[in-house]
Amino acid sequence: MWETIVETFEIPEEARPFIEVYLTDTDVKAIELMGAGSYLPEDLFRLLKPIVEDPQAYTQDAYSRGIFNKTAELGEIGYKVGTFAKCITYLAQYDPEAWKKIPAEVREKIDVWYVNKYAEEAKPRLEESLRNPSKLIENAFFYTLEETLALIDRQEQEEFCVFPCNCKALALKCEGRKPSNVCLGFHYKSINSDYDRGHGKLITKEEAKALVRMANKNGLMQTTETEWGICNCCGCCCYPIRSSQQIGAKGLWPKKIYDIVWDEEACIRCGKCARICNFGAFTQDAEKRISFDREKCWGCTICMNNCPKGAISIVKAQ
Ligand code: SF4
Ligand code: SF4
Ligand code: SF4
Known part of the structure; x- marks a missing residue:
């Protein structure tokens, strides 16, 4: 048995x-x-x-x-x-209390199993995408805050469904530091969805936009699946991002749309970009000097929205 x-x-x-x-x-x-x-x-x-x-x-x-x-x-x-x-x-x-009954070291192993499973499943799609760049690994893009808000505005329905992020709930790596009730579904009623299973909370369009603004301000990246809804992801828990890292699909999954332009002259060295970046692309040293490492940047654009001096802007990625 x-x-x-x-x-x-x-x-x-x-x-x-x-x-x-x-x-x-x-x-x-x-x-x-x-x-x-x-x-x-x-x-x-x-x-x-x-x-x-x-x-x-x-x-x-x-x-x-x-x-x-x-x-x-x-x-x-x-x-x-x-x-x-x-x-x-x-x-x-x-x-979550039941999940935490499993010892932390075993939960960590399950977390690693989850990332590996995700990564293995994505590998053939990465290979296909490398052969044919018009094929996406997943229909997921980094959207700017403005694009995300406009996408919500374009939706015909007035109700959206918000439910707890499963990556953050399972991995718990930023528990208490970043908001976790942040997954926003547009088409949330299909079978096997959280909503159909009796979970989630319906919110209005204005509440959905407020949620996304709050997520952006708190260092969560808007990875948008245009058909399904909006994910507000961190770099530490998110299974798609961690799997993408594992298989070397940065830039392709979630698809990067923009490159960052940093205006050093306008920068007042407040360090906000360094604190908010999920990948350590912006850093600040003990003398408060700011550095930007383009190689580490995923193009999520949240540093742009959170820079108080407008010293960060974007251009379309090549
Ligand atoms: S993809 Fe992002 S928002 Fe969606 S469940 Fe994972 S971390 Fe949460
Ligand atoms: S957030 Fe803007 S002003 Fe502050 S350190 Fe970064 S680039 Fe400079
Ligand atoms: S530096 Fe790149 S990865 Fe970091 S917040 Fe800005 S756009 Fe995102």
Whole structure:
């Protein structure tokens, strides 16, 4: 039975000794019963009846925790077993105290496993993108604050969904230092979305814009997926950025649009750019001298918005 659970739920070795943190006894029985199959709701409820009193309520709960996913494979919406990768992010996002029951050193190993998994999955897309530059590794770009606000304005709907960033919740590297309730969905109602699973909070267009301004001010970078919504990322937790670093895809993922121009004459050496940059591209030494290392810059543009003297501007990247 154990092998079936590990295989069906794709549990990495690091996480296996802590199964009781993310799976209940009922989850384990349900995963074993369901295996790799897809089920229409009524069939699933019948299958689960011997192990739970209220299969419908249990299914909804298991779906909200990422133990089950929805699927359209059967022509209408049904369910199948989810994966550890998804369930553990939901645990970290929506039950952080439970996530912290796993010892810190094991959480770190799971974090590394996550980055490696992300990086491995992206490698073929990087190779394709290098062969054909019009092919993106992912539909993700660094947008300026102004572009991000304009993108929100262009959306027809008045409601947006905000939910906790799964990278920050899982990695916890900037916990308490940077805002984490910052993922902003435009098209948030699809199956298997946080919203469909019963999470997230709906906010207005003005609140969405205020959220992005606040994120930018607090050193989070606007990586925008034009179809899905807006991510407000840090450099320390973000799995796409860390994976991109790992496979050498800087500049391509998230796609850099701008290069930075630093006007040394206008700079008053306040050090704000050095404090806000996620990659150490701007630095300040003990004599308060500022340096800019273009090689380290990802082109996120948040230093431009946060420079009090307008000493940082942007030009289109080549
Ligand atoms: S991509 Fe960025 S905002 Fe989105 S979940 Fe990861 S760190 Fe958070
Ligand atoms: S934020 Fe602007 S003024 Fe301050 S040190 Fe950086 S470039 Fe200079
Ligand atoms: S120096 Fe580059 S990476 Fe750092 S904040 Fe500015 S644009 Fe972003």
